[in-house]
Amino acid sequence: MTVSDGTLAFSGDLGIDSVAGLPHDLGDASRIDISDVGHLDTAGAWFVLDCKRRLRRQDEIPVEGASWAQRQILDAVSQNMPPEDSPPPQRAGLAERIERFGRATVGFARIAVELTGFLGQVVATMGGIVMHPRRLRITSLVHHMQDTGLNAVPIVVLMSFLIGVVLAFQGAAQLRQFGAEVFVVDLIAIAVLRELGILLTAIIVAGRSGSAFTAAIGSMKMREEVDAMRTLGLDPIAILVVPRVLALMLMLPVLGFLADVAGLLGGAMMAWIELGVSPAVFQSRLVANTDVWHFLVGIIKAPFFALIVGVIGCYEGLKVGGNADSLGRLTSTSVVVAIFMVIVVDAIFSIFFAIVGV
Amino acid sequence: MARDDDSIIKVRGLKKSFGTHVVHEGLDLDVRRGEIIGIVGGSGTGKSVLLQQIVGLLKPDAGRIEVFGESVRDTSPDEYRRLRRRWGVMFQDGALFSSLTVRQNVEAPMREQLHLPDDLRETLAGIKVRMVGLPENAQDKYPSELSGGMRKRAGFARAIALDPEIVFLDEPTAGLDPIGAAAFDRLIGQLQSALGLTVFMVTHDLDSLHAICDRVAVLAEKRVLAVGTMAEMLKIDHPWVREYFHGPRARAALGPDATDEVG
Known part of the structure; x- marks a missing residue:
């Protein structure tokens, strides 16, 4: 040149x-x-x-x-030259940032409203199924019970067993200072039965099944299968959402129970090894000192956690748009939101049970 | 048949099978520099498979494929990279990256193959997007926000991003309305003459075959049954070819005179 x-x-x-x-x-x-x-x-x-x-x-x-x-x-x-004086892209100023923050807040509120609406729809559909039990898709329900329940048993049991071990080990170290080793039984029983067993199970299930719900329903949405269902007069909520949510609500208490048992076993084993609390002593102290309400408080929460995880997983799945990006984003949103909501509801339950006095 | 030296793509004795299902056997094809060749054939005759073998996405079982006089099969990864820069492929429905905007899609091959300053790359991608007739506001849209026709145009823009010498088009007008399809045909014709492209086009659209293709190759019986201009195709006496080029749809596309004079 x-x-x-x-x-x-x-x-x-x-x-x-x-x-x-x-x-x-x-x-x-x-x-x-x-x-x-x-x-x-x-x-x-x-x-x-x-x-x-x-x-x-x-x-x-x-x-x-x-x-x-x-x-x-x-x-x-x-004929295709770029326009001559294209304005330079604007840097985001303070006003834009505030605006974005405002939009995000409003968007968050809107999601809460939508999610509540969706929850209502699911509950109404479930109510309809209670009135007309024949509408329940048994095959689908059983399939999801196996998938979300039975297949999750090993991981849930292992996790809970280890939590029991850790609690006994850490508790023993502290309690030994006061010569109150035997209270480790109460510590394990109350912590596992009341809170940890069910909470950690719900978190694992949110990561395992909630994300699977979003991904499965989301990819069906992407391929317009959900729209096809609607045109055939099939209700996606009755077919896709209810069996999943119901399966989770039936299986989470079972998983929670198994988690409780595994947690106690792990605790008992560690208490025996570390503190010399024999299984017989552990058992008699457990039966004598632990109110059955501790167990019930844990298990009562299970169906609610299941409802949260199931509904959020399915809701995010149905929100997936046309591209692969939104599927990935919503799957991770589904897990994060579900875990967050489970913990929030757990806190609310704690307050409730404290007031009621159990 | 073309003389060997002006063939830009040369396929000799190609064989490809999937399990026991033989798709191609003894397939020969020459594509001349600067022409638009249309590949037709019934469903399952391996039109797309042929395309995928030529661009190196599928490995043939036997035979030789030369593009720009170099064998596609026996190249080192470096040579293949260099070779690949000289052609562009547009898949059915665009195959755009759904997480990138239209302009970013067009920028993608430039970003991978060249080291260009950002603003230059954006400008050049913008020119390509305008060239395929997409409106200015489509540049920053995501593929899911575009109509099928616009997605195809965007896919075409990405295929010509690096000014290739050959573009491979897989069913460019399938699924478009007649007006959109005719516009796309015109677009291919315009860009072909402006950029001096060789166009290898798999299509079922008799209108495009008639309107823009210099030659047509018919795939049947596991090989290229016939190659020639549309007028030559009409004279071929083979049941499938007759059915294809003399059927009611062909008559509508070519006009009654064209088919009657030989029919």
Whole structure:
């Protein structure tokens, strides 16, 4: 690229590989000559036309020496040049940030309203099924019970057993200072039965099944299967959502119970090894000192947690749009929101039971 | 048949089977530089499979495929990379990356293959998006927000992002309304002459075959049964070819005169 006698002359190949390296300084030219250019592609044509635009004077600057093929490319590109004074992208100022924050808040409130509406729809559909039990999809229900319940047993039991072990171990270290080792039984029993067993089970199920619900329903939504159901007069809530939510509500108490048993076993084992509390002592102290209400408080919460995890998982699945990105995003949202809501509701239950006095 | 030296794609003795199902056997095909060739054939005759083998997505069982005089099969990864830059592929329904905007989709091949400053890349991608006739406000939209026709245009823009010498189009007009399909045909024709492209097009659209294809290749009986202009196709006496080019749809597309004079 050279400028001499008012002529901007290019030579060699002018293509997408070379335009980035060309100088920006054009000097002062009144005509452009490309007769020495070998291969010219759209990027090269853009560069020539951009030079022409930047050199603009009173009269049009001619581009000379183009072959027929080069003329074709120049014409095609010149009709599609970017608009000349495109405004630079604006940096987000304080006002925009506040606006974004406001929109996010309103969006959050709207989601809460929608989610409540969806919960109502699911409960109403369930009510309809109670009135007409034949509408219940038994096969689907059993399938989901196996998937969310039976298949989750090993991980739930293992996790809970380990939690029992950890509690006994940590509790023993503290209680030994007061010579109150035997209270480790009460510690384990109350912590596992009342809170940890069911809470951690619900969190595992949210990660395991809630995300699976979102992904399964979301990919059906993406392939328009859900729309197809609606046109066939099938209710996606009755077919897709209710069996999943119901299966979870039936299985989570069972999983919670297994988690309780495993947690107590783990605790008892550690108490025996670490503190010498024999299984017989552990058992008699457990029966004598632990009110059955501790167990009931835990198990009562299970169906509510199941409802939260199931409804949020299905709701996020039905919100999936046309692209793969939204499926991934909503799956992770579903898990995060479900776990968060489970903990919030657990806190509310704690307050409730404290007031009631059990 | 084309002389060997002006063939940009040369396929010789291609064989491909999936399990016991033989798709191609002894398939020969030449594509000349600068032409638009239409590949037709019944469902399951392996039109898309042929396309995928030429661009190296599928490996043929036997035979030779040369593009730009180099064998696609026996290239090193580096050579394949270099070769791949010289062609662009548009898949059915665009196959756009759903998490990127239209312009980012067009920028994607530039980003991978070249080291360009961001603003230059954006400008060049913008030119390509405008070239395929998408409105200015479509540049920052996501594929899911576009209609089927616009997605195809965006896919075409991505295929020509690096100014390839060959573009492979898989059913470019399928699923478009007649007006949209005709507009897409015109677009292919315009860009082909403006950019000097060679176009390899798998299609079922008799209107596009008639309107823009220089030659047509018919795939049947596991090979290329016939290659030639539309006028030559009409004279071929083979049951499937006759059925295809003389059927009621063909008559509508080509006009009654074209089919009657030989029929």
